[in-house]
Amino acid sequence: MVFNFSVLTKDSPKDPDSVEQPSKNSFMLYSEDSKKNHKFNWYWAFVFGAVWYLLFYVAIIPSFYYFPKMLKIKDEESHKGKFIGERAEKDLFQLASIGVKVVGSQEYFRATTYLMNRVQEIKDSARLDLYDIDIQLQTADGEFFLWDSLISYADIFNVIVRVKPKNVKSEAALLVNSHYDSEIGSPAAGDAGLMIVIMLETMRVISQSDTPLDHAIIFLYNGGEENPMMGSHAFITKHPWAIQAKALINLDSAGNGGREILFQSGPDHPWLMKYYHKSVPSPFASTIAEELFQNNFIPSDTDFRIFRDYGGVPGLDMAHTYGGYTYHMKFDSYKNIPQGSFQLTGDNVLALTKSLANAYELDDIEKYKEGHTVFYDVVGWFLVSYTENNGVIINTVVSSVAVIAIGVSLWLMFQDITIFAGTYAMNIFIMFAIQAASILIAVGVNLLVGVIIDAIGLPLAWYTSPWLLFGLYYCPAFFVLGFGSACYLTLRKDNPIPLRFCVQVFLHSHAFVLALFTIILTAMGIRSAFFPMVALFFYTISLIMNLATQFYKRGKLWIIPHCLCQILPFWFYTYLSYAFLVTFIPMQARIGPGDNPEILLAIFTVLFAILFAGFLIPLINLFRKTKLLFSVFAIIFVVFVIIAATPAGFPYKEEEAPQRFYVLNTNRVFNEFNGTVSRSESGYFVMPVDRRPTSVKKYVKDFDKRIDLKDDCENEVFCGVPLYSGRWLWWGKQGSYFIPGPKPDYSNYPVIDVVKTDTYGNTKKFNMNIYGPPTTIVFIKPLGGAKLKAWNRSNDLFEKNVEPPYFLYFSYADSVKPLVLEMEFEKEDGNMDEETVQIVAAGHWVFHKDKYTKEFNEFLDSWPKWTYQTSWFASYESWKF
Secondary structure, X not given: OOEEEEEEOOOOOOOOOOOOOOOOOEEEEEEOOOOOOOOEOOOHHHHHHHHHHHHHHXXXXXXXXXXXXXXXXXXXXXXXXXXXXXXXHHHHHHHHHOXXXXXXXXXXXXXXXXXXXXXXXXXXXXOOOOEEEEEEEEEEEEEEEEOOEEEEEEEEEEEEEEEEEOOOOOOOEEEEEEEOOOOOOOOOHHHHHHHHHHHHHHHHHHHOOOOOOOOEEEEEEEOOOOOOOHHHXXXXXXXXXXXXXXXXXXXXXXXXXXXXXXXXXEOOOOHHXXXXXXXXXXXXXXXXXXXXXXXXXXXOOOOHHHHHXXXXXXXXXXXXXXXXXXXXXXXXXXXXXOOHHHHHHHHHHHHXXXXXXXXXXXXXXXXXXXXXXXXXXXXXXXXXXXXXXXXXXXXXXXXHHHHHHHHHHHHHHHHOOOOXXXXXHHHHXXXXXXHHXXXXXXXXXXXXXXXXHHHOOOOOOOOOOOOHHHHHHHHHHXXXXXXXXXXXXXXXXXXXXXXXXXXXXXXXXXXXXXHHHHHHHHHXXXXXXXXXXXXXXXXXXXXXXXXXXXXXXXXXXXXXXXXXXHHHHHHHHHHHHHHHHHHHHHHHHHOOOOOOHHHHHHHHXXXXXXXXOOOOHHHHHHEOOHHHHHHHHHHHHHHHHHHXXXXXXXXXXXXXXXXXXXXXXXXXXXXXXXXXXXXXXEEEEEEEOOOOOOOOOOOOOOHHHOEEOHHHHHHOHHHHOOOOOHHHOOHHHOOOEEEEOOOOOOOOOOEEEEEEEEEEOOEEEEEEXXXXXXXXXXXXXXXXXOEEEXXXXXXXXXXXXXXXXXXXXXXXXXXXXXXXEEEEEEOOOOOOOOOOEEEEEEEEXXXXXXXXXXXXXXXXXXXXXXXXXXXXXXXXXXXXX
8 A cells, every 4th residue: 555645724625524624734644545545445344343332231221130149048157147048038038938928818917927927036036135126906987089099908917126235325216117918819929028128138138237226217017018008107197106207118020020119209308319229239220210110101100299298207118120011920939049149139228227227317317307319320330429419510510511512512613614604503513403403303203103003013023022123123223313414414516614523523422412402401400410410521621632632633532532532321211211120011011001112112222222322322323334234124113023023922821921901790789769770781801001902802701701991981980880980980991891691609798887877957977897808999979069167087089189989998907897888968949858969888708719700710711821810809889769
């Protein structure tokens, strides 16, 4: 190869594809083949992509699935004061072996007894010379409003242990809570037996410690969370120790172990994050998760809400999310818990419990109530946290510096080329507009893809094959994000701005959009504004480095600082992306048939594509055959759509990830005001909980005889079906159906005993007792213009302006208890001889599988093996008074 020295001046002709555009009067060493080789060969683009994938694979996967070595019981002597994972594992085996611990079942009582015995064993082995340990079994009645429903309970159990260091005068205590009751049909090893045994081992280690803590710890082994959240309400509103609880660690699950994520903190107590930050060895936390949860993107709830709303107790809310495919199923078993979960979560919870129990802030928490916190871990390696006010400052400074650096860069590039200012400004504006439009179009295209995928009958194709998301959603995003710039650079052959500068301008444009987005989110008070800020921060660093070294104008040297500064944010965003997928993909099969899960995944994937690939995609313009390279993404998308339509895109797998349905063998009776029965029928109430409600039509017995609930939803209270939860109110109208069949073989249906009625002018009073099984739901609908004026239940119904019909969830755990109702209705016309109120009593027998009829079992057996039916039998009987 022959090299020549050439002097290029500012008047020399400019080639946008040249290797270098030197400053005026400078010497340049270049090849005679430079024009031909101004871009990398196209095949190096695939190497470029492979390098970034390799960076993801070697760092993110090991970090996400990292577990410390489990300590064995035999290691205890050499690891004094350490969490012993094997002991927690053995405890879980015993607890999960008890079976399905639904409130009121025999297994529920056995689990309560097991925990009472276990905490007594821990007390017997404790340093009673250093600690006072009190054990109580709470049995409580109460009621509260949740999800626009009245939750009423009787005889709910809580096992409560207070570990208090001797000679500690402070009455303040740390509350640690989890629940041992089960969802219907589930042995609840993950939700939340794992957290219960972690609490047991944490309590054991602390009670044997030679160094007492500064405050007491109350361990609440909660006996009623699934019912819902009765145990936490019973403690915080009924127990005398509740007033001592000044801070909370709440432990729950939406999966089967893995890493526990901190997804709620406070509110308004940033000091809590300070202790999490300095004590937890394996942090996994994000403000994004908190704000998503609090805005109902996650179809779950925790006791944290009750402690916060009814006790004013601030705290930290942590939950496992791995393995959510079998959440609330019989497959939530001991064998499906990753063994490393015991040690990892145990180490974290023990360290956090000890740290918070020593917090001086517990003595006067109101003194330290000073706003929210921004927090996020970086690939599980370390935690970043700061106050919301500091977050505003950081976001503003980073965005401002980025915009200034972009302006300086554009000005210096202009100084380095010969071009009219107006022409330069117009080209810069066009490139900024193309990049901004590419981002907006990418979001729109992904949403359109989500709508189309759903419309052609392929929702959830990625459910058990998450790799499909790459082709279905990431590739369209990559294509749109880069194709606009590729077209501009290849079509503008006369572009007076060198290629290297054009690529940098597209990167600047992307950074400018992120800066604008960061400022808008910050102004809206969204703490998750840190999300785009991180990408902007690292790009700004690389930009400043290139400006300082003048690499930006020296061929391709500027790529080196740029790519090096992209590694950490690439890891940061791909780690979050992976964690999001692990958490949210299983949840999309239980959000109800009325919601399109493709929309959430479409938004999620394009946002992460913008963040982890937005500063990499423009670099593809430095390779030959750019438009063809970007077209590869479009081709991959088409191929993946075809794959999604094949059996490879079938969402469900037997036992591993079955499709969920609620199936209730139901008897329905409708009594009229005159005492006649207008309807009496029985069969199976089927409620799908995902986007493919009719996937089983080829298999289920008598599926073609199903009755849509549309008419019943218009004419009957809550669609004329025995809804089990206030959260079913919308699901009952979306895809549910009734299949005629035999009625359940159970005679103890709910009855209403009207004790007394009194009429005073335009007012009528009813005193009645409703008897039913341990779980009985009552619907109340005023008729004929009547209004409920007063009753003997919670006044929250009036204070919260709850609209009729009213939903009452009543549960008792021990002896048969009636729901006592005293109601006073008022009519403006004063005609109290006509119908005034419709009352529905829906009985639910949720732990009586031995009472299933032969026909019900045959019906369940007709369902395909890749489905899971949460089943029981129920009744729905309506009366008008």
